[in-house]
Amino acid sequence: SQQGEEDPQALSIQEGENATMNCSYKTSINNLQWYRQNSGRGLVHLILIRSNEREKHSGRLRVTLDTSKKSSSLLITASRAADTASYFCATQTSGSRLTFGEGTQLTVNP
């Protein structure tokens, strides 16, 4: 079963707008990761945030983590059509095993 829930399930925005996706999880974690998947392709790692971190940035990506609420958010600023993809959060508790959320399908309209 999946650890996390993501919302929204689908998000459609215009190019240049910001996109925010949320992820909730149920158990204690070592870290939380965000991945991107283009249709029919493998996953690409975007960013990892450890349980003792609250916010992390990477280019146009901003990730927050609230361990008290067991939730995380991914913000993509100044979105581009090329950002269209599915985005998954995944939690890691011990070892390398990842448990994925349900994913958010982002569509950025040119």
Added chain:
Amino acid sequence: GAVVSQHPSRVICKSGTSVKIECRSLDFQATTMFWYRQFPKQSLMLMATSNEGSKATYEQGVEKDKFLINHASLTLSTLTVTSAHPEDSSFYICSAAGGRNTGELFFGEGSRLTVL
């Protein structure tokens, strides 16, 4: 980043045949690889954890005799779908932890299996 190669990317087979999917870590050694299954518009479901030199650990509900996993070397894990049926049609993805133990996993490009 580390590269994981998965082959074949697409395979179509007849019901009752077996299909082997390979997952290779190209520039690092992977003592542990993971096999996922993904249905259309759904998330990844972990099927099993593949450990080099030992038996794979299967998730609850995954038939080990149906999905044979072999991890004979530090750079290669294989998933064999035995006696495939149409309901086995899915997207199978492997992943491996990179050599630097950062927690990040590297994923193959996936294999689309269609069983007729």
